[in-house]
Amino acid sequence: MASTLSDVDLLARLVAFPSVSERSTRDIADFVCDYMERPGVRIERFPSEDGERTNVLAMLGPEGASAGEGLILCGHLDVVPATEPQWSSDPFTLARRDGDLIARGACDMKGFNALAMNIAARLDPDSLTSPLAVLLTYDEEIGSLGAERFTKLWPKDRPLPRSALVGEPTSLRVVRMHKGHFKMRITIHGRSSHSGYPHLGRSAIEPAGAVIRALAGLREEMERERPEHCDFFPQTPFVTLNIGTINGGAAFNIIPDRCVMHLGLRPLPGMSAAAIADRVRERAIEAAGESECEVEFFNDNPAMLLAEDAPTHRTMCELAGQRESHAVNYASDGGHLSRMGLECVLFGPGSIEDAHKPNERLAEREFEAARPLLERIVGRYCLRANA
Ligand SMILES: [Zn+2]
Incomplete structure (x- = not known):
């Protein structure tokens, strides 16, 4: 041109x-x-x-x-x-x-x-x-x-x-x-059934409640930590964790077989995103108890x-x-x-x-x-x- x-x-x-x-x-x-x-x-x-x-x-x-x-x-x-x-x-x-x-x-x-x-x-x-x-x-x-x-x-x-x-x-x-940003997906698996026959199924949403509480606990724990370089981030001198979306279930009369959450986390410079993801994984699996809980870590920016x-x-x-x-x-x-x-x-x-x-x-x-x-x-x- x-x-x-x-x-x-x-x-x-x-x-x-x-x-x-x-x-x-x-x-x-x-x-x-x-x-x-x-x-x-x-x-x-x-x-x-x-x-x-x-x-x-x-x-x-x-x-x-x-x-x-x-x-x-x-x-x-x-x-x-x-x-x-x-x-x-x-x-x-x-x-x-x-x-x-x-x-x-x-x-x-x-x-x-x-x-x-x-x-x-x-x-x-x-x-x-x-x-x-x-x-x-x-x-x-x-x-x-x-x-x-x-x-x-x-x-x-x-x-x-x-x-x-x-x-x-x-x-x-x-x-x-600047901070980084990575994403995680937590999928809790259950077994669907007619809600009139709950003994034939297992809800994926109820254990998700326990996982959310555990993740909120981890978030508070991380908010008390002060990693290297934290002084440069006076508003948020810690790793932030956000449960951004949650989806599960198909109808009020079906026992839900799947619940999926998307998380975003922002580590400070010098921190290992993989190590933070491991903490999330550990907490989520523990909180899900008997329910199968799949944890994926991706898009590590x-x-x-x-x-x-x-x-x-x-x-x-x-x-x-x-x-x-x-x-x-x-x-x-x-x-x-x-x-x-x-x-x-x-x-x-x-x-x-x-x-x-x-x-x-x-x-x-x-x-x-x-x-x-x-x-x-x-x-x-x-x-x-x-x-
Ligand atoms: Zn931009």
Whole structure:
């Protein structure tokens, strides 16, 4: 594509794709590839196993940065659903009201994506002394599935910039730490029968009650624990456990043969998710007693932790004019990217408090302020020797 749109116009184009997680990303991926395609820009796709969704990577500047020079700007293309009745305008049409840009994804995080794409689009690829990579992922909102897939498909010996900036809405603060998030499914099996003949069946729901009480006990126990790095999470300095859904039974006159619960847990950086899952498993099985209780652990989205004195953290803080360290309670693509050895920070316009809500907003002023900051960061990493 020869000409570029203004940042706001590009944002308007991006939010017009209702790229809710799990949906095919074909249309929005085609659009971003077309937009960034030009001589000197190398574009690759890293699709999901079924080919329906894809990560897009655009690389500019010299290849073969074996020492990890350069920078990755990472954003996710998917958004959470926008079915809340409180929307005062179409969630997939960008609205401007009272100094805010409003649409699903305006804040989390197509605003950042528009800035990253435009910064890349306006650079002369020949002027770069180190590579710039724009990585746009899928299905971040349901557990960073796209980022995980990218780390699996990326050849281990292929060079990639070591420093990564993940543009989650942090109100333009550099964040070097976040919790992880993993899921568990507990299935209690019983035997169904006519409720008039209960001796022929065994309820799966009654033992589920005991399992819930045991899990609430474990949650309280974990809330009293103070793992390493807990001081950075003053609101929740512990592992959180949420029983998010429970389903069981078919009718009021059938003894239920199955009850399924879904749990979400958020470990602190440095903790073993598998070890926490083992505690859950032990409690659940014990509480279920005679009933068969199946416990599955999946979608382990890792926590992110970058040392305070890591070069990437120091540089980003210096450029953002920040002295202190920040942590957030939500997970991001930075967990999987860190696991592949990258130094990741979160940094982006918008407040997380406005994300995942009806009338999701991004203050226009903050959107405008983000641009020169990001340009300065890109300049430091890609337009001369790495600091
Ligand atoms: Zn996000």
